[in-house]
């Protein structure tokens with residue numbers, strides 16, 4: 001055995017870091033049992049658990065509309081979508097657990113407000129057209145964010161995202177078709193669709209996060225190949241996609257500065273109200289308190305189910321032991 | 325509320341799904357469940373919502389033994405340098421039909 005592979009020479013922290021950096025440089029994936037820098041692990045735990053929490057809290061605005069959706073078909077579609085979002089949350093919680101944090105810790109962080117979730121879910125959804133805008137714009141922005149995450153350097157995160165992205169495409173389409181039905185309807189229905197798009201457009205663009213200049217953590221995330229594109233790049237890509245879609249629908253996007261820029265080959269768009277973004281983040285959105293209270297209540301009211309299932313499992317296990 | 329305060333950590337299960345007859349079960353992901361029966365049911369709801377499977381296995385995550393990650397280079401070294409285990413090693417017969 002050569003000196004290099006001798007088991008007595010335990011690799012130092014520096015050589016472990018070099019091996020990690022080499023894997024990242026080669027576009028290889030990092031797997032749970034690999035050594036990784038503590039800051040990489042922490043960044044992933046924060047980002048992935050926030051992502052999971054967003055899927056779980058994100059069930060609420062649409063969940064509220066299931067009983068009021070205008071037809072059996074729409075109810076069934078909405079139910080399937082909400083069930084998907086629950087699934088997305090669970091995939092992401094499992095993926096995050098591979099980094100050494102427990103499910104209970106993550107739920108605690110959500111319930112105590114220590115962990116964040118996407119601010120978009122702190123807006124209310126008062127009209128049926130909002131189910132259309134959420135699918136088209138909110139899921140649309142989420143997809144634009146998530147597709148590059150399928151290549152994230154952390155294996156379990158990338159794999160969860162592949163599954164999620166496959167399921168998301170119907171989410172955006174069903175929302176688009178809700179708006180399309182309204183735009184093909186009466187004048188009142190068209191107004192309802194436009195009013196809803198007016199409210200969701202800017203918050204959806206803010207889902208990509210603050211401008212690159214104010215997003216100091218992005219650089220490191222991109223160096224680690226967790227993030228592949230900057231916030232502003234993704235936002236631009238999204239605007240370029242939705243402008244023709246809005247034209248197809250016949251809705252106006254509420255931005256007077258929105259116009260095609262021949263030189264850049266992209267649409268220019270106006271400044272977003274980042275004060276509003278930070279205010280909602282700090283907790284003064286329309287629904288911050290409501291969303292969290294509902295989540296806590298759901299968890300507390302489900303406690304007896306979790307306990308009963310565990311008691312049943314324990315009893316079944318002990319009677320099996322007696323029988324054998 | 326004692327119920328909510330009490331910790332309820334259900335064990336972790338690894339889920340394997342056979343996507344159609346004739347194929348192996350492949351790892352799909354993991355989930356928490358109190359027992360094997362509920363793990364299978366939860367796996368159906370979580371991993372086969374779009375007929376992705378015809379059969380599911382669940383295995384307690386704690387029952388899996390893995391190779392040592394730190395040893396992987398040395399551990400998987402032996403096939404290297406043994407190209408003669410592959411058909412492509414044998415070039416002299418390359419142009420012979422049906423071989």
Ligand SMILES: [Fe+2]
Pocket residue numbers: 055084085088164168
């Ligand atoms: Fe989702």
Ligand SMILES: [Fe+2]
Pocket residue numbers: 085139168171
């Ligand atoms: Fe979605």
